[in-house]
Amino acid sequence: MDWDKLRIFHAVADAGSLTHAGDALQLSQSAVSRQIRALEEALDASLFHRHARGLILTEQGELLFNATKSMSRDLETASARIRDSEDEVFGELRVTTTTGFGTLFLAPRLPALYAQYPELKIDLMLEERVLDLPMREADVAIRMKEPSQADLIRKRLMNVNMRLFATSEYLRANGTPAIVDDLSDYRLISQNVTSAQVSVGSQLIRELNARPLRSTFTVNNYFGVLQAVLNHLGIGVLPDYVAEDFPELVHVLPEVSSGDIPVFLAFPEELRHSRRIGAFRDFVVQEIQAYRRARQLQP
Numbered sequence: 230m231d232w233d234k235l236r237i238f239h240a241v242a243d244a245g246s247l248t249h250a251g252d253a254l255q256l257s258q259s260a261v262s263r264q265i266r267a268l269e270e271a272l273d274a275s276l277f278h279r280h281a282r283g284l285i286l287t288e289q290g291e292l293l294f295n296a297t298k299s300m301s302r303d304l305e306t307a308s309a310r311i312r313d314s315e316d317e318v319f320g321e322l323r324v325t326t327t328t329g330f331g332t333l334f335l336a337p338r339l340p341a342l343y344a345q346y347p348e349l350k351i352d353l354m355l356e357e358r359v360l361d362l363p364m365r366e367a368d369v370a371i372r373m374k375e376p377s378q379a380d381l382i383r384k385r386l387m388n389v390n391m392r393l394f395a396t397s398e399y400l401r402a403n404g405t406p407a408i409v410d411d412l413s414d415y416r417l418i419s420q421n422v423t424s425a426q427v428s429v430g431s432q433l434i435r436e437l438n439a440r441p442l443r444s445t446f447t448v449n450n451y452f453g454v455l456q457a458v459l460n461h462l463g464i465g466v467l468p469d470y471v472a473e474d475f476p477e478l479v480h481v482l483p484e485v486s487s488g489d490i491p492v493f494l495a496f497p498e499e500l501r502h503s504r505r506i507g508a509f510r511d512f513v514v515q516e517i518q519a520y521r522r523a524r525q526l527q528p
Contacts, residue, residue, distance in 0.1 A: 234268040237261055238276065239297035242290065245283045302365045318508040319348035326371040329426075329451035330492070331355040334470050335371065335513075342512045349505065357425030362497050369496040369506050371513070373427045376495040383495040384510070386517050389468045391430045391487035394478040399461040406464070406482055412437065416444040416463030424449040429488040434466055437485075473520055 240250040241261060251261045269276050276290035286294055326335060331353055343349060360366035363380050370376065376383055406412055419434045420426050438445065446462060448454055455475070458465035464481060468490075472478055494513060496506050 231268070231271070234264050234271075235293075235297055235300070237264045238268055238293065239301060241265060241277070241284065242286055242294040242297070245285075247284070298364075305365055318346040318504050319350075320505060321350040321352060322369065322505045322509060323352045323354065323367045324369050324371070324509065325354040325356055325360045325367040327357055327373055328355040329468060330371060330373070332450075332452045333455060333468065333474070337474060338516050341516075342509070345512070346508055349508075351509075362495060365497070368500060368503075369494065369509060371492065371494050373490050373492060375491060375493050378495075380498045381495045382498055382501060383493050384514075386492045386494055386513065387521065388489040388491055389470060390489060391433050391466050392469045392483075393464050393481045393485050394458055394467050394471065395464040395481055396459065396461050396477055397479050399458075399463065400479060400481070402461075405479075409482060409485060410440070412464070412482075413441050414443055416446060417442050418446045418448075418454050418457045418463045418465035420451065420454060420466070421447040421449055427487075427490050429490060430466070433485075433487040437466070470520060473523055 237250065237254060237256070240254050241247060244250045244253065247258045247261045247265070250256075251258045254261065265276065272289070272293075274289040275287050276293060277284040278287055324335075332355065336353065339351065342351075354360065354367060359372065359376075360370065361378065362368075362370055362376070363378055371386070373389070375385075403415060406415060417437060419437070420430070422431050422434050422438070444463070446457055448457065451467060454465045454467055455471060457463070458467065458478065459475065467478075469480075472480060494510060496503075496510075500506050
């Protein structure tokens with residue numbers, strides 16, 4: 230079977246459009262169309278239903294697309310292994326994690342990784358949706374629960390707890406709550422309970438909102454919560470790791486905390502020997518160890 234035609238078919242099936250596939254392949258629409266017709270003739274099968282809104286795979290097309298997806302994953306894996314030399318770490322690394330952890334913990338620490346490996350090209354995908362690592366939607370993931378997908382290497386990194394924080398300026402102006410019932414006199418800042426978040430975090434927010442609060446402010450991610458707290462809007466529900474990078478935050482009501490949220494790093498078994506993933510894993514582990522040491526030194 231003609232490999233070039235399969236490559237073009239895969240691009241069309243993935244894009245659902247001859248035009249978009251042509252743009253990706255730097256081919257004209259007519260050239261792409263000719264290759265698809267030639268492949269259909271060689272297979273004596275129709276691979277697409279043509280509709281005004283685009284192309285839809287036929288049953289035979291679905292079978293072939295499943296095969297080309299598997300081929301594409303295998304080629305990506307082989308390419309990654311070839312590019313990973315014995316002495317250097319370079320090339321693209323697709324990392325997925327949650328918006329909160331990615332913006333508040335990981336991204337601020339990445340300059341140290343780039344300083345060590347300046348030729349890395351990290352594509353950081355911040356998603357609450359769990360991407361499919363075995364299907365190579367990403368190379369490595371940091372998630373707030375143990376991954377359930379098969380054929381993954383996983384490492385538990387740490388536990389996170391949701392706690393209450395405010396700025397000293399806000400507390401000077403409004404006083405510091407001594408007990409949980411005092412929150413009724415303050416503005417509570419949190420994620421909206423309908424936002425994507427870990428269940429124990431949502432549970433804590435529900436419990437706090439069950440009280441007769443004077444005022445509230447909700448936002449759909451922890452970065453927004455942090456910005457509101459840093460601008461002295463109120464007392465915010467935030468992951469405890471923010472205290473390390475934002476010393477102006479004051480931890481209030483220490484008895485108020487969510488349950489433990491486990492943080493796991495995972496990547497496909499087939500990428501076990503990737504030097505880029507190894508370098509990223511070691512970097513994250515070192516940063517978390519440094520974070521833990523800093524917490525132990527705090528009064």
